[in-house]
Each structure stands twice: as structure tokens, then as C-alpha cells.
Amino acid sequence: MTIELDIAGALAERPGFLIRRMHQIHLALFAEECAAFDITPVQYSIMTVADSQPGLDQAQLAYEVGVDRATLANVVARLETKGLLRRRPSVSDKRVKLVSLSSRGAALLEKMLLPVQRAHDRTIAALPPKDRETFMALLMRLVNAENDYGRAPLKLG
């Protein structure tokens, strides 16, 4: 497959560079589609998991969403302040907080469903449908294989 490259030769051959750019592109598309809601992709992921698996503790939620625990705790606190999530202490250990979606959070999740779907669809829309499937299958294999990496806070600047 030969393609004309807009991007600098050396960088274009580095998977990490292309993945960073794809991530930025997705963030821009998400911001465009979801500007009205003031919710980031990570916040939306947390709300999704809190909805499909209510009552997880924060460590489990951090694992599912793929962020480190400190980030998770911050974002959950912010979403709780906005009234979108609820936290209650576990019966067996009061230090453990169990997270679930509030009814306001559930309503927002539903309202965002189509815009979010559009952001995800547009992220891979440049590929023909068959290639989209291939790309998603390869991405899933990679993330599954290396799923224990990259949950710690990292210097991004």
C-alpha cells in the first residue's frame, strides 16, 4: 500500500508518534461532537462503566477505565460534585468507596450517546468498512496484550 505522506518521514514510521496523533485527533473530534456537554472522553468512559457495572470500588473502576488511581479519584470527585456520580462507603470496609451513576448522570449518558458514537465513528471513518474492522481487531489485540502497561501517571509535556 503506497500512500502520500503529509507528515515527516522519520516520525511517520514510529507507531508511538502515529498513536499520539490519532489520540489527539480523537480528542478533537470528541470535543467537536460533545462541546455542549463539558465532559471529556475519560469522564465519559467512567460514567459508562459506572452505568454498566454499578457499585465497583475506585480501584476496580480505575482498572476498567485504564487510568491510574489518583486520576480516577480526581475525576470521580469532579463528577460527584456535578451530581453525575454517587459514592457510598462499602459495608464491609468504610474506607472503600463504591461508585454508581446518579439519575442525572444516567440522563446525561443517554443524551451523549449519539454525539459520542459520531466522534468514535469519525475517528476511523477515513478507512473503508472492511479495513475499519481489521484496524479495530488489531487495536483490541494490542490493548489486551499490553493492558497492564500505562496505568501510572506519566509526564506528558
Place this chain on the structure above:
Amino acid sequence: MTIELDIAGALAERPGFLIRRMHQIHLALFAEECAAFDITPVQYSIMTVADSQPGLDQAQLAYEVGVDRATLANVVARLETKGLLRRRPSVSDKRVKLVSLSSRGAALLEKMLLPVQRAHDRTIAALPPKDRETFMALLMRLVNAENDYGRAPLKLG
């Protein structure tokens, strides 16, 4: 292709989620391989372009590296302080700064070449070689197609 998924069902079907996780995984691998150098992937990308295309102005450099101009200016200033990059005013317009690599920067770039290559290789190592090629070709097509998105600073939290 059927694979067992570690990650939550709904999230695993979202390209943006998988791309964010891949990006985190790559950052973790880069940090592991390059811990000794105190250089981030974006800093390394800037040094790479400053090396292969010396004398670009900051706007051009931001475009090549795929970051917004404010981020680029900050990172370049930090690398200049460390003695890794040099900035000089353009002859035609003194407000425009042209960026090039210092000899110290060039030495560091060379020293980091193998560790950086390992980080990139490990990012896609879980795929068989033929699938790696496919994955890279699809990634390149996507980034090229949407290369004008995602250069603005975005709220990530």
C-alpha cells in the same frame, strides 16, 4: 478474529478508548526504555524534526510534530534551557524564531536512538510481523486523512 477481552465490553468497541489506552501503553514503554534521559516522546519528536529539517520556524515545527503552537513554544523553550535546541531570529522577520538542534542535542538524539526504537517496537510487538505492517499502514492512512484535526490544546482530565 475472536479474542478474549480483559476490558469492559462497551469500552472495547470504541476506537477512541482503545487509542487512548494504546497511547498510555506507549508512554509507559517509552518511559521504561528512556528513563535515564528525562525526555518525553513529544520532546524527542521535536528533536527529531529539528535534526532532519533544521531551521524550521516554530509554527512549521508545531505542524510537523502535530502539537499546538503554545505547547510547542513551551517545550522548545525547555529544550533550549537544557542546551539541546538553539533558537535564532529569522533574517527576514526577527519575530520569527528558527529552531535547530545543538551539538549536545544531536549527541543525545543518537544516544536515545536504540532505546526509543525499542519503545516503538514493543508498542506493536504483540502482533505477528505481517499484522504489524497492516496496523501501521492503517494508522498512517488515518493520521494522514485527519491530519488537520487535533492540534489545538485540549482539556484532558
